[in-house]
Amino acid sequence: MMCGAPSATKVATAETQNIADQVKSQLEEKENRKFSVFKAVSFKSQVVAGTNYFIKVDVGNEEFVHLKVFHSLPHENKPPALSAYQSNKSQQDELGYF
Known part of the structure; x- marks a missing residue:
């Protein structure tokens, strides 16, 4: 993968779900609501000074959110x-750079 360019869309993995779970409370605070369903469906990654993850998450009732999550380099701990x-997304909405 070229540094700076987002990857192709991939099926979410256990690692992707773990990253989404770690920012769930941050999203709930911003949206002022709780999500009983929070399942990562797909993702793209972008290598920067760390990694940006663009993750499509199923939040139930045929509603999806797109997350942009920054994961710093390991030594930064x-x-x-x-x-x-981005909220109010559907399953058909393409996961893009934002």
Whole structure:
């Protein structure tokens, strides 16, 4: 993968779900709601000074959110951080750079 360019969309993995779970509370705080369903479906990654993850998450009732999560380099020892998100998405909405 070229540095700076987002990867192709891939099926979410256990690692992707773990990253999404770590920022779930940050999203719930911003959206002022709780999500009983929070299942990572697909993702793209972008290598920067760390990694940006763009993750499509199923939040139930045929509603999806797109998360942009920054995961710093391992030596920085920081948890993933929610950089941005897009709500009111559908399963058909393509996961893009934002």
